[in-house]
Amino acid sequence: MSDKVVGILGGGQLGRMLASAASLLNIQIVILDVGEDAPAKQVLASSKHIDGSFKDQQKIAELASQVDVLTVEIEHVDVDALDAVRKSHPNVEIHPAPETIRTIQDKFRQKEHLKKHSCPLGEFMSVDPTPDSIKSATEKLGLPLMLKSRTQAYDGRGNFLLRSLSDIDNAINALGSGSRPLYAEKFLPFSKELAVMVVRSTSGQVASYPVVETVHKDNICHLVFAPLHIADAGLCKRAEEIARNAVTTFEGAGVFGVEMFLLKDGTITINEIAPRPHNSGHYTIEACETSQYSNHLRSILSLPIGSTTLKVPASVMLNLIGVSDSMEPIKSVCSKALEVPGASVHLYGKKDCRKGRKMGHITLVAPSDAELHDRLRPLLETLPSSSSSSIDQEKERQNEVALYTPLQPSPTHSHPQPLVSIIMGSDSDLPTMLPASQILTRFSIPYELTIVSAHRTPARLYSFAENASARGVKVIIAGAGGAAHLPGMVAAITGLPVVGVPVRSSTALDGVDSLYSIVQMPRGIPVATVAINNSTNAALLAIRILSTADPRLLVKMEEYMKDMEGEVLGKVDRIQEGGWGNYEVKKH
C-alpha cells in the first residue's frame, strides 16, 4: 500500500473514475481543474482540490507542492510546466514522463516516434497548412487524404478527410486557417477499429487488457465490445503484441490506450496512443479483474499491477453523448438501462449537457455475445438522437440496431453470435441433424448450421475449425456418416469440445461404421460421441456443456428432465387407469 498523495491534472470523467478507484485504496488525491464541481471533485471530498486550469503553470506548481506523484487524465497539458516541476520539485514523480506526453500530444511526433521504433503504421508525412504543400502530399499519398492537426485534436476535432483537390481551401479553413501545424495520413479503409489498454509499470514492464472492437460515430467513441470475436485465430494475440511493443517505447508509468485499425487485408496499424486511461477501457470497471483506473494508480505508485483478465464472458460500453442542451434524452436511455440485466449506468455529474459532450456511459455485461446483443438492443432503440424530426430519430435508431445488434434473419438461419455450430458432412445429413437445431431453439441457444465436408472441402474444414473459437463459438456438433472423419478432424484442429453424431448413412453397416469412425479416436484428441442418428442428444449434450459457463442452463436442463419424467409418469397413469388392452403407443 502507499501513503503517497497523487495529483491529477484534469478533473473530468477520467479523473472522476480515477478518484473513485483511489478512494477504495485510501489513496489521497488532489485534483487540478477549473471550478468547484468538476466531475472528479464531486466524488472525493477534499479541501485541497485546486481551482484552476491544467494548462496553468502556476497552478501546476501549486499542485506539485501538495503531492508526491503527478499524473494526467488528459494529454493536452502544459508540458513545459511539468518540466519546470521536475526542476522545482525533484522529489515529485511525474507519470507518464513529460517527454512521453510531449511526444504523444503532437500526433506527428507521436507517429515519428512509433515509426522509429518499427511499430506498424500507415504512411504519413508532414504538411504545411498551404495549398501547395497539401497538393504535393496528395501526389505522394493519394486521395482521399486524411489531414490532421498535430496538436489539441481529439474526438475527431482537428481531422479533415480531403476527398478532392477542390476541397483544399475548405480543409485549411476547417483546420485553423493556417495557424495550426498539420500533417497528412494515407487514407486507409479499415474493416474494424480495435483498441488495447496497456499498463506500464515504473520499472517498464507492460501488461495488456484484451483486444476490444471500438465503434465511432461522428468521430466520437460510440460502442466498445469486449472481447473481440472475429474469424482470425491469431489476430488478438498480434494486436496485443503490437500494443504492448508500442507502449514499451515510452517512458514513465501508467495506463495507455492504443487505438488501431484492422485493414481489410488483415494487417493492423496503430492509429494513435493516449497516455492515460481511455474511453475504450471504461468496460474494465465491471468486466475485468482490475479496472484500468485501479491499474493506473497502482502503476504510477509502483504497486503491483492487477490482473487484466476479463471476469465475464462478454461486455459492451455505450457512450452517452449529449445531443442538445437537454439532459432528458440521456436520462431516457439510463432509465431503460435500469430495466436491462447486467447494465451499469455511469453519469459523470457534468453540470451542463451539450451536443457532442460525453455525459456518461453504460456498461453491459452478459454470459454470452448473443445475450449481450439482446441486452444492448433496447438501449440502441432509446438512443439519444440529435435529429429534430421524430421520423429521422426513428430511422437513426433502426439503423443503429441493424448495424450493431441485428436480429437473426429467421429461426432457420444462422444466428449472428452463435455459441454452438452444427456442421454436417453433406446436405443428406440434414434430416438427421434437424432435431439438434430444434432442441437448441427450444433452449434459446444461439447457433449456426452449415455444411463442412471433410473429404470434399478439406480447406473449408481447416479454416472453420481453426477460427471457430476466435469467432466466439463454444461447442461444435458435427454429424457425419460412413468413414465419418468430420468430427475427429475438427477436434484435431480446434481445442473446443466437439460432439460427434454418427449418421446412419448407408445400410451396409447400420451406422456402426460411422460410430466407430467417430468414437475410436486416438489418445490426445477426444470426440464426445452420442448414439447413432441421435442429434437430439448431441444438442442436449452441447447445452449441458454450456451450462458449465452459465448455471441458468443447468436449471433449464433439470426442468427439461422433470418434464420428461412427468410425461412418462403420465403414461404410467394412462396404462394404470385405462389398462394396457386399449393402450396406444405413440410414435415420436
Add this chain to the structure above:
Amino acid sequence: MSDKVVGILGGGQLGRMLASAASLLNIQIVILDVGEDAPAKQVLASSKHIDGSFKDQQKIAELASQVDVLTVEIEHVDVDALDAVRKSHPNVEIHPAPETIRTIQDKFRQKEHLKKHSCPLGEFMSVDPTPDSIKSATEKLGLPLMLKSRTQAYDGRGNFLLRSLSDIDNAINALGSGSRPLYAEKFLPFSKELAVMVVRSTSGQVASYPVVETVHKDNICHLVFAPLHIADAGLCKRAEEIARNAVTTFEGAGVFGVEMFLLKDGTITINEIAPRPHNSGHYTIEACETSQYSNHLRSILSLPIGSTTLKVPASVMLNLIGVSDSMEPIKSVCSKALEVPGASVHLYGKKDCRKGRKMGHITLVAPSDAELHDRLRPLLETLPSSSSSSIDQEKERQNEVALYTPLQPSPTHSHPQPLVSIIMGSDSDLPTMLPASQILTRFSIPYELTIVSAHRTPARLYSFAENASARGVKVIIAGAGGAAHLPGMVAAITGLPVVGVPVRSSTALDGVDSLYSIVQMPRGIPVATVAINNSTNAALLAIRILSTADPRLLVKMEEYMKDMEGEVLGKVDRIQEGGWGNYEVKKH
C-alpha cells in the same frame, strides 16, 4: 431515473458504499453523521452533509427538510424521530418503514414478528435480567442457553452464551447489569451460517441474491463465500425462499440482510434480519450484475430492481478488522491482496483503527471455487492477528488456512473443491481410469476420484448424481464395463455433462458391450462417449468442456495439441534423418 434527494441516517462504511453507488446515477445524497469526515462523507463532496448523530431528533428533522427520501445504513436510529418526520414532513418517504425498523431493532420483537408469520425459528422466550427468570428459561430451553440483549446489539455485542447456572451473575453483568431488556434463545448447534440479501421494492415485490456461507470470528463477520456449494441439491432454493418470505412480511422498500443457521439435520432457521445493506452482501459489488448498494437506492426510489445474478463463478469477501490501534497489519494484508489476481481492496477511510473495528474488506473473484481458495490462502496467511506473540500469530494463521483453505491432502487424494468427478463402477476399473487423473493433474484441474457402482450401490449412485452440481462439480467422468450402466444412470439424474469411458472389462465382447451400453442412450439423456479404455480422452474432453467457462483452458489445450504435433514432427525428422531401417517404435 430519479431527481429525488436521498438522506441517509449514518455515514459509516455502508453509507460510503451507498454514496459511491449513488454518484454513478447522479443521485444526490445527504449524510447525517457525526464529524466532517465520516467514511460516507469522504466519497461525495456536498456542502449539505449534516454534522450530528443519527439518534438526534432535531438533526433527523433537519435532514428530512433537505431530502425527498430518508433511509438508514444502521438500524439503531431513533424511530420516534422518524415517526415525527412522518408527521412534520408528510412528503418525505421513509424506507424501510419506521415500524419495520422498530420491529427489527428489538430482536425479541423481531422474533415475535417472524414467528407470527410462520418463519422458521429456533425456540426463544422473553427473560428478565434476573437470576430467577434466567434460571426458569434454562429449565424450558436447556443449557447452554443463548442470552441476548433485545436492543443495541451487533457484532456479537449483547450476546452471552450461558453454559452453566453458576454463570448467571456473570451473564447479567455482561449484559448491562440488569439495565437492558433481555431474551433467551435455545442454543442450536449449526453446521453452517447462511445469509441471503433480499431487495424489497416500494410495491412489495422481493428479489433475492444467491445464498452465501458466512463465517464469523469472535462474533464478527469474517468471511463470506458466494455462492454456497454444499451436498444438498435443494438447500439453496429453500434458503432463498425462506429469506424472501421473511422480508415480504415487513413494510417499506430497501435491501434486507437475512442471516440464517443451517442445522445439522438440514433444517434452516432464521437468526436475524438487518433492514439495510449488510456485510454479507459486500461481495455483490464485484460479483453480481447489480450491487446491493445500487439495488437499495433503486428500490427506495421506486426504480426498477437490477438483476441479482452472480456474474462470476466464485467470490469471497474477507473483512479487515482492526486488531489494535495500528493500521499497519491491515495495510499488510491489503498489500498482499494487490498481488492476488481478482482481489479488490475496499478501505473505508476511518481515521482511527481500533481492535474489533471494521476498517475495510477485500473481495476476491475467481473462475472456480478451487482457484478462489488458492487466491484466498495468501491473504489468510498474512491476516492481522491480535496475538502479541509471533508464535501465536503464526498458529492463528495456520489455523485459518487449515479451516478455510485447506490444501489437497496429497496429489492422489480428492481435491476439496473438485470441478471434475471421476467415478468408476469397480476398483478393477482404476488402472483404466488413472490416465484421466494424470491428464487432469497435468492441466491443474481440481478433481476427485471415487467408486460409485450402479448395480451394487444404487443409493450412492442416486445421491452422488443428485448432489454433484450443488457441490460445485461441473463435469463427471464415469468409467464402467460390460453392462455399463453407470454413465447413463448418472446422466439421467444430474443435468451436468457426463463423459462415459467404456471399460474393456471382459474379453467376451472386447469392450463393445461397454461401448454400446454407454453410447446408445435414448433420446433425452446424452452421455459423451469416448473410445474404449481411453480415459485420457475423457479427461481431455472434460477440460475442453471446462474451457467454455474458462478461456485460459482453451489456450492450454491448444498448447497441448501443439506439443503433440511437435512430438510427431520430431519423429518425422528421426525417420527422415536416421532412415526407417533402424527406426525404433516406442510404446506408450
